[in-house]
Amino acid sequence: MPAVRFDDVSKTYAGKGGGLRALDGVSFDIEPGEFFGLLGPNGAGKTTLISILAGLARASSGRVQVMGHDVAGDFAAARRALGVVPQELVFDPFFSVREALRIQSGYFGVRGNDAWIDELLLNLDLADKADVNMRQLSGGMKRRVLVAQALVHRPPVIVLDEPTAGVDVELRQTLWQFIARLNREGHTVLLTTHYLEEAEALCSRIAMLKGGRVVALQRTAELLTGTASTMLRFKTDQPLPAALAQRARSTGRIVQLKAHDAAEVESLLGALRTAGVKVEELEIGRADLEDVFVQIMRGAPA
């Protein structure tokens, strides 16, 4: 039984001119114990898919299951198996950190949960903030409380929707160490993020969404080797010839060009020399997830 199953999930938001099709026949499974990444540009449908999984939105068609429980038909069991860290930095200003966590436990029918709450506070570096009102916490601390709230009922499946957006480096590391530990202990993790290096480092498998469709679904390692595996990076002040400019990724002076093998590297360098482009600080390296991402997003139909 997969931990999460998306089965032909579509979602159309009603609106003028036929409405917006946010998801279009999305199907994939996440196996128990996986650390799974869901990537895609803004508006690709990541948050919509997670909202349907969490019961915050309803699919127009198709089915979603968590640990075998349908999120619509058997919502109580599905939600008990799921811990969701929402994207927005929300909090209830009436309560302290500990009160908020006790209340969240209670909603799930869990009593006498203080030992686990203390462990969460300790692991998320919040122990000294337990009795502080939520209003008085910094943004990063509020984010940690959101993570703790998602975990109070010890869900087997953890969903993190852009958990590190606007979070400082130190907290990011604390957070990932803790999530990685939970994953090692058997929790399934579903992560959406804009930081591709995080996804590359953490996720064993990745799905990429574009325009509401799955355009890639592979093990991270295969994704990195399966597509263009070599990247040519250099700096230049001159315009590239049209044929190269089309396939280049430019960030200011830095240009990146993909190549499949050594022969292609040679021919790219030849083309640059022929065009008279002055190349500085040339490097040849392995493609990272960002390169793969850009490549797939360019190739995929909108």
Place this chain on the structure above:
Amino acid sequence: MKTPASPSGGALHGARTLFHKEVLRFWKVGFQTVAAPVLSALLYLLIFGHVLSDKVQVFGNVGYTRFLIPGLVMMSVLQNAFANSSSSLIQSKITGNLVFLLLTPLSHWAWFAAYVGASMLRALAVGAGVLLVTAWFSPPGLAQPGWIVAFALLGAGMLGALGLVAGLWAEKFDQMAAFQNFIILPMTFLSGVFYSVHSLPAFWYGLSHLNPFFYMIDGFRSGFVGASDVSPWLSLGVVGASFLAVSALALRLLKTGYKLRH
């Protein structure tokens, strides 16, 4: 493989937690949610009681202050029951923390019981407060305590449920203010809190009988003064039916996730 923590307290514990949270929410700002409405009611009593006591003729031998106090108590009960569930929901929606609740396995029954229950508790606390401070001006008679309890509970329950409906419907604070100012406030003021409907011209007298708030106030007052504009049994029927109708609507909206789950 990991399994979720067992819900040792069961589904009932979830509903109880939400009720407890809703009670804490108003209790932590009790000065504003309980003491302030008591003061307002006291001001109404001082002003209207003083100005109108010789001019308004109510039920024969019942003095105006004795007539007015139960009306003020019930008005406070109704307004605060509505205010509690509606403001809690709209605040949670606008600040976004309603998501914590939406992610839980709580059923629509649990939501309903917790929001309406907490509204009733605040309403009854305010009502008791008003009764206590006004008793100094005119000790309340307790002609038929059964009616007092029945109408207080049903009235608070109905307005708590109505507040839930309004809180689900409204997307902005000004929509909520409109609901309160154009529906709740006119219905409370035109319900016979300050006068006996028998003193009204025929048209307004007839119109008052279409207002469920009139039956709540009239029935509640009959428990104190032993006299009423219509039979308390009729009032009980109207108020009971209104409570059931509004509750059914609130439960339906919760079950379908109206404006909650898109």
